[in-house]
Amino acid sequence: MKKKCLFFYEEDQGNYVKDLLEVARQMYGENFESYALVINPLDVNVISGFDYLLAVKDQRLKDYDLINITSLMAECQQVYQFDAVIVLATQLGRMLSPRLAMRLHVGLVADITAIKSHPDGTIEMIRPAFEGKLLAGIINDGDGPTMMSVRPGVFLDQQSTAKIPEVLACQLQTIEDTGMRRISQIRKPDSRDIRESRVLVAGGGGVLKDFDQLDQLAQALGGMTAASRRIVDSNKADRTIQVGQSGKTVHPELYIALGIYGALQHVAGLNKVKHLIAVNTNIKAPICSLADIVVEGDAAEFVRKLTTRINENKQAE
């Protein structure tokens, strides 16, 4: 018999929810049926890739009403007896999944990053612990469905089928008044913080005159520019993008240090940077000791060359 998997579908995260099909695939191969549950959808026709769609239309049910959404999902569980419930770890998903797990009396593994399916059918869910310093392999040995949450973008839907799901009727039986209400919802201004950027293109004294050009490289790499104290002190950049003891502590995956000397005060602001490329005319500068790649030479020239190359590559694709 095919395994049944339930996916909680948030419309504005559609593609990420679809990616969760890959989790099911890694657990059960092709031997599963996928059910997406969506509440008050604007347009069911854009939902694809799943076998079935449980579309609930009930204007009393708000998208933040966790108590009643939990009841709805528990009722669905009763009817369909899912083997796995997979929730995207969004703000909503992170609140919903533990509540549902408690309602169903099952364990929950949050933010999994990998799945191992053992020959005996055991599903091992792997997740980071201690701020990513360790990975833990976890099994669920209670009764009821295997429940997990997955951060957006961790798994990628490899098959990406455009399968049109069969819509199944679904209605919440009893709704209770939680007394909670949303008073306002404002879209956040798109001001990004260098602490949240995966790639930082940072400049120091060596690019004082050409600091403006760093932005092109940052854009080509989908990152942000950051600055050393030298740059901020010379009024070439705002203190909000300064890295270091008197600025911000950042933890990008890639840090490109352009003409940065690397005094300890600067380096103190680099926390768990995965890759560092240092460009400096002085390869004895302390920053170079931390780099995966040291480029000996003028940093501004490097920025121009690398930006051109990346953009050429993009056009060629």
Place this chain on the structure above:
Amino acid sequence: MKIICLVKFTPDVDQFQYDYEKNILIRENVKLVINPDDACALGFALGLKKKTPEVVIEAVTMGPLNVTAMMADILRRKVDLATILSDRQYVGSDTYATSRIIGKYLETADYDVILTGSHSRDGDTAQIPGQLAEYLKLNQISQIRKIDQPSMLNKRALVEVDSEKYLETYEIPLPAILSVGRESNYRLPFVRYDDLDLDVSDRLRIIDNDSLAVDSKKIGLKGSPTKVIKSYPIDYQKKEQVIVKNDDQGIDMVMAFLEKEGYL
């Protein structure tokens, strides 16, 4: 008004050392610290108490008895009561079992609101508040960055939430579980110099399972539906450094690196 703050003590992750030869993370002898989000929640409660002295704050934690000194420190920061749920049988409880233990205590406790952190630093999870809310049948909301003080006293809390794309304001009738995020910047005050040795033993309670009486089949390792079967060290490798010139060859090298590591 009575506030219960749930706190957890977690190892100070930054202090972990890595043994490159054995490829293991050294977790021993690392200091325990109060979970940062929980500290923000406590910080908010203490701020409210400072303005409204009739507010009574109880800090509740579950853990081994070596957290006693840290709970005493919390009392020296002007929290009124501290409760430690501690029993050898609790060791190894997953979040499900833990929620049931804490939930059992809270069922009988007196409170107008429960404050927690959003996120726990050691497990990178955010499960206990949601699970507890379900256990206690309360509303719960995470990632709070601001709580309106007067609304708390009026029993209909106005909270500002930082969801990924929006800033939202909710009204939530109390009692409820309000989970505060680090972005709130509510700061837990430190113990003042003059209070460093304050005797707080009369305000600190330790409750074991003889008095709490949670079904012993539902607690500890055996009462936990999820089990860690294996831990995988992350493969840290010491870096091999390459030095290149700022010429075509050098740019090729950098491009290849960016490609290989998935930055392009």
Place this chain on the structure above:
Amino acid sequence: MTKEIVLEGLKKLLTNEQINVDADDLYDATADRYKKYAKAKKVLDNPSPCAIVYPKNSSEVSDLLMFCNQNQVNVIPRSGKTATEGGLENWKELAVVIDGKNLNEIVNIDTYNMQATIQAGVALQDLEDELRKVGYTTGHSPQSKPVAQYGGLVATRSIGQLSTLYGGIEDMVVGLECVFPNGHISRIKNVPRRAGGPDIRHIAIGNEGTLCYITEVTIKIFKHFPENNKFYGYLIKDIDTGIKVLREVFTNSYRPSVARAYSEEDARQHFYHFHKDKCVLIFMAEGPQAIVEATGAGIEEAVEKFQEGIIEQVDSSLIEDWFNHLNWSQQDIDDEVEEMINNDSHSGYTTEISADWATVSQIYDNVIKRIRSEFRFADDLTMLGGHSSHSYLNGTNMYFVYQYTINCEPEDEFRMYHHPLQTIIVEETLKLGGSMCHHHGIGKYRNQWTRQEHGSAYYMLETLKEAFDPKGIMSYGNIYYQEDAAKYQQ
């Protein structure tokens, strides 16, 4: 006497532009870098001065001092404002800061007699820049060089990073002018040497504002040969090996301008890119070619003698690069304030002591051991170490450096961390006969040990105060312990 009356009195002596009562500036003048964290967080609890005044000449200084002396107003002499030991902190309800800002003239540069005369408010960097244009140097290079001014440098017995060649400030001062609380202006003339009784220059040098106000100094200048500089760096087994090599070099009469041994922890702060978790020993040989060659040979010989403690030699260009990035500036000071305000952290503190060759390593070990075992918040320490950076024929200094996570309110920071740590360092030093301050001065937070520092000779120090400042209006709390102000120290 009230603040208003003090201000009235000042207005009779100076123009309005010379009197500063700006609230932010007065708050800034309430404390120095000893209480930098509480200061940045705006929680200082000691009184602010009534005014900061800027006299234009020594006769105005004389008038001001007489006024304050008559009216029992505390005077805090200041110039440069880089004090680290409480010397510029105020402990009196009525106080006036006399700032040397307007005493800013380079009076004379005399390359034939190898001396320069400058007023108290001349910045060391400015004089150095002038001298470099003509091929000379002051030879004085404290980390505070870009900010420090001559009045402060002389009043605190400052020392620079090239002291092992050029000496401390006390070796450089030829003559000076100073003003006493009774208004008397003394000028000590400029001669190469004298045997005219005790050397009275030393009543002014290092007085920390407790005896007189220094208005002008004449200092030695030196020919500069930067093109000959040679650098040496070594990773070494332990700090004691470093001390032994330093001793070997200096007792053989070599005078490198830089000679330093760093503990592992301190080395990480400066040399994280090459120190490999080892102690670091560095030298710089400076001067005419032949002297540099000879000094270099002397260094190599000393290193050779203690080779069992030497792990490896470091590429000398790394040491040269370090030397070229030595000093901090006003921007560094301001940045640390930003750091304290925004990030609740600072870059730590230092306590500098000196001792003879035989005991300095023992003091170092005792201090580190005692801090680790006895200091209540030892767990919060993120860095504890030190370096020797100023050596002499008879011994050397030890510069203890400590940083910690601040787990307390800003009001409590100095009594929970800085002061207990400094106390251990001072006590262990005095126990073994060393000096509790090598070059920052006593300031206000080591005055409880001044008597112990000097022993029976404290009589001389005490008598100077009685003679020159009988009403005790000069820098109340500096050097001399004050029972009434102990509340600010605890």
